[in-house]
Each structure stands twice: as structure tokens, then as C-alpha cells.
Amino acid sequence: MTDAVPGTPRWVKVIVAVVIVVVLLAVVAVLTGIGGEHGPGRHTSAGPVAAGPPTPPSQRA
């Protein structure tokens, strides 16, 4: 079993910092459009694919 260590361990701070950076990058990517258009529309922008609704999951194999 782990010992009692006062305060937040360094490895927790590192993981939290990495998560914050990743979330900020994701927000920036979405806001600036670097990450491309999000949502189903990004897959239906070309050709006749846009004409029909997607197949419901229950009807897929």
C-alpha cells in the first residue's frame, strides 16, 4: 500500500499540467479552425455523399 506523502505528488502535477495544455490546444484548434470543421458535416462536404442521411448504427452490420 502507498505511504502517506504530504501535499500533491509531483507526478500528479505533471499529469494535470499536460491535461491542461492538451485541452487548451484542442480549444485553440477548434476556435481557429486548424483542427478542421468538427461534427458530422466534415464528412459529407464532398460529392453526392451529402445527399442522404447517415445510416443509423442499428442498421449497420
Add this chain to the structure above:
Amino acid sequence: MTLPPAVRKLALTAHVVTSVGWLGAVVAFLALTVTALTASPSPAWRAAYPAMDLLTRHAIVPLAVGSLLTGLLSSLGSSWGLLRHYWVTTKLGLALAATAVLLLQIEPIGHAADAAGSAGPTDLRPATSSMTVHATGGLIVLVTTTVLAVYKPRGLTRYGRRRQREAAGRSQ
């Protein structure tokens, strides 16, 4: 609440199986996204997208949910608890975040599978790149949770320290 040892072992075994299975399924998904990114439109390219869709809905999602549920049972049913040790709490947070992102990806993956199966021309490269980035992120998270589970790094949360003090007070 501490589970009987036999039930605890069973829950832990189920947790290891579903967690490692989740990681393996994400690796398989990544292999498909790389195939889809590198191959030009061909039978293999067309087959990759429905395979990603099936793998996501029938393997990755059930394994992720199973991993979360068995993890909750294992932690709450043992002396580790859910919020006493940083490694358990961190693992829970990462698994919840990975599952949330996974659930948001189901629909785009399904749309890509539909688009790849249609007769008309379509550019799925941006969508496939996005899937690759998300799957790579998921893989990093799952490797991190596996490392945490194996090494169990030290560190009690504030709640864990309080529970430890209370237990020490009772035993005196």
C-alpha cells in the same frame, strides 16, 4: 464496503481484461486509420472505414464501459477506495475523459464509414487524420493508466489522509 476476496479477485481480473482489451482495440483502430491514410481509394481503403466503425461500436466502446465499471467496483470494493489515493483518482479521471472523447467520436466514425461506402467521390483525409489524432491521444492515456495501475505511485489525497487519521484514531 469491502468485497469478499473471491469477488474482489474476479472484479480485478475483469478490470485487467477489459482495460488491456481496450488498449489493444485502440491499437487495432490505429492500424486501420494508418491504412486509410496511406492507401489510395481501393478495396482495402474502402474496407478500413466500416472496420473502424464496427471495431468502435462492438469492441472499443463496450471495453471502455466495462473497464470503467469494473474499475469502480474494484476500487470501491477494496481498501484502495476511489478517492483516497492519487493514482486511483487520476486513473479514474483519465478513463472518464477518454470514454467521453470516445463517445463523441462514434458518430463521426459512422459518417466516415457511410461516406467510404458510397459510390461518389469523397475526401476523408481530414476526418481520418482527426481519428488518428484522437486514437493516438487515447492510446497515450491508456498506457498512462496502465503504468499507474502497475506502479501505484505514492500519494494520499486530502480525503485519504483524513480517512487514515480517523482509522488511526479508532485503533488507539
